[in-house]
Amino acid sequence: MDAFPILLSFQVSLVATVLTLALGLPLAWVLARRRFPGHDVVEAAVVLPLVLPPTVLGYYLLVVIGARGPVGRLLGGLGIELAFTWRAAVLAACIGSIALLVKAAQAGFEAVDRRLEQAARTLGRSEWNIFWSVTLPLSWRAVFAGTVLAFCRALGDFGITLMVAGSIPGLTQTMPLAIYDYVQANQMREANLLSLVAVMTALLFLLGLGRLARLRF
Amino acid sequence: MVKAVLLCALSLVVSVVSPTVAQPKPPVLTVYGAADLTVAFREIAALFEKGTGTKVVLVLGSTGNLAKQIEHGAPADIFFAANASFVDDLQAKGATISETRQLYAQGRIVLAVPRDSKLPIQRLEDLRRPDVKRIAIANPEHAPYGRAAQEALQAAGVWDALKPRLVYGENIRHALQFIETGAVDAGIVALSVADTPAVRYVPIDPALHAPLNQIAAVVKRSTRPELALAFLQFVNGPEGRPIMKRYGFLLPGDF
Numbered sequence: 001m002d003a004f005p006i007l008l009s010f011q012v013s014l015v016a017t018v019l020t021l022a023l024g025l026p027l028a029w030v031l032a033r034r035r036f037p038g039h040d041v042v043e044a045a046v047v048l049p050l051v052l053p054p055t056v057l058g059y060y061l062l063v064v065i066g067a068r069g070p071v072g073r074l075l076g077g078l079g080i081e082l083a084f085t086w087r088a089a090v091l092a093a094c095i096g097s098i099a100l101l102v103k104a105a106q107a108g109f110e111a112v113d114r115r116l117e118q119a120a121r122t123l124g125r126s127e128w129n130i131f132w133s134v135t136l137p138l139s140w141r142a143v144f145a146g147t148v149l150a151f152c153r154a155l156g157d158f159g160i161t162l163m164v165a166g167s168i169p170g171l172t173q174t175m176p177l178a179i180y181d182y183v184q185a186n187q188m189r190e191a192n193l194l195s196l197v198a199v200m201t202a203l204l205f206l207l208g209l210g211r212l213a214r215l216r217f
Numbered sequence: 218m219v220k221a222v223l224l225c226a227l228s229l230v231v232s233v234v235s236p237t238v239a240q241p242k243p244p245v246l247t248v249y250g251a252a253d254l255t256v257a258f259r260e261i262a263a264l265f266e267k268g269t270g271t272k273v274v275l276v277l278g279s280t281g282n283l284a285k286q287i288e289h290g291a292p293a294d295i296f297f298a299a300n301a302s303f304v305d306d307l308q309a310k311g312a313t314i315s316e317t318r319q320l321y322a323q324g325r326i327v328l329a330v331p332r333d334s335k336l337p338i339q340r341l342e343d344l345r346r347p348d349v350k351r352i353a354i355a356n357p358e359h360a361p362y363g364r365a366a367q368e369a370l371q372a373a374g375v376w377d378a379l380k381p382r383l384v385y386g387e388n389i390r391h392a393l394q395f396i397e398t399g400a401v402d403a404g405i406v407a408l409s410v411a412d413t414p415a416v417r418y419v420p421i422d423p424a425l426h427a428p429l430n431q432i433a434a435v436v437k438r439s440t441r442p443e444l445a446l447a448f449l450q451f452v453n454g455p456e457g458r459p460i461m462k463r464y465g466f467l468l469p470g471d472f
Binding site: 055059062063066067068069072083084162163166167168169170171181183184185186 | 247252255256259274275276277278282285286288289290291292390394413438
């Protein structure tokens with residue numbers, strides 16, 4: 001049994017979670033704090049990736065970022081290949097998991113007492129500063145919960161990754177894809193072993209994170 | 218303090234995982250193949266690797282999915298489909314090299330039951346028995362072996378009667394898993410995957426369905442088409458043929 005899919009999966013999920021946070025936190029904040037035309041449409045659209053069957057979503061994504069797609073051609077012109085690389089797996093994991101983070105973080109931000117933010121504002125703090133010193137410290141449990149969900153969803157993504165990254169052993173074959181491949185090849189011993197390793201590593205990782213979260217920020 | 222711990226953890230993670238980004242060393246041949254080839258191709262690829270020093274990366278899955286990926290630029294060197302239509306479609310879109318298009322095998326289907334099954338099932342007509350509650354086939358909409366199963370059931374005159382009892386697998390291996398786990402009472406799968414400990418099977422007369430011609434072609438974007446062609450010849454050469462036959466494929470020249 002090859003350790004590559006495990007390492008790749010953790011690499012992909014970590015990078016994807018960082019990317020999800022970078023995109024999802026501002027989005028969650030805007031949805032929680034600002035009213036704008038189309039607000040409700042955006043709010044609903046965020047969860048659409050959870051509605052579509054993953055392989056179908058992956059296929060649409062492939063049509064866009066593949067060698068013939070608009071984004072694929074644009075990136076190809078810049079010498080960047082996205083489809084069928086580990087970066088495509090990151091994108092797949094991000095799209096599959098961003099809704100979980102945004103919904104959790106939005107609920108967390110909405111639960112923060114606005115008067116505390118107002119108080120900070122009267123003291124001359126910038127919006128950026130208020131977010132980091134008031135909003136986030138008061139809502140970090142929700143954000144943390146969303147992050148853990150997003151990470152786990154990223155770690156387990158199958159359908160989207162299968163379509164946009166392929167299941168190329170040693171290149172883009174993540175843990176879930178490798179386990180599926182073993183099952184398909186009737187190598188149940190390897191499949192069970194890899195599943196066990198996957199579950200145990202994820203469990204240890206999450207326990208570690210949980211411990212970290214109990215520290216005071 | 219917490220920030221320092223986080224930073225340490227992050228840098229540790231990065232240093233641990235970054236080597237995995239390294240690409241494998243050439244020459245590497247990436248072979249996209251239909252799910253029914255899973256077992257046979259693992260053996261053949263190992264032999265080819267030993268003989269040529271090439272590393273063969275096998276990407277196996279549903280022919281339809283793989284064809285879509287090749288159409289959109291997947292890094293395949295050669296594509297072994299489970300039928301002809303997907304390769305013809307790719308050819309029409311300019312994704313494969315037309316001169317390399319080749320019939321490499323003919324598939325067969327079998328009637329399979331869980332090994333411990335007590336039901337006396339020998340012929341397609343036996344599936345009408347009322348104690349056969351569920352029957353698995355691959356989805357005839359997109360899986361070539363599923364279509365062949367449907368044709369055989371129609372030719373045997375039992376399709377309409379059995380339709381409410383059918384369970385569709387995503388591909389032929391999925392249909393097999395339904396039988397292996399005993400989730401269904403019987404099923405129709407490819408001979409090439411049926412030889413597993415959990416299953417008993419009897420062959421189905423090939424005259425009952427259109428021939429399952431499996432077609433391969435070298436992918437246009439391949440950087441080593443000559444190596445891809447060499448693999449194609451290897452599959453139908455003195456080393457590949459016995460393995461393909463052992464897994465129940467009929468080979469060009471034999472039919």
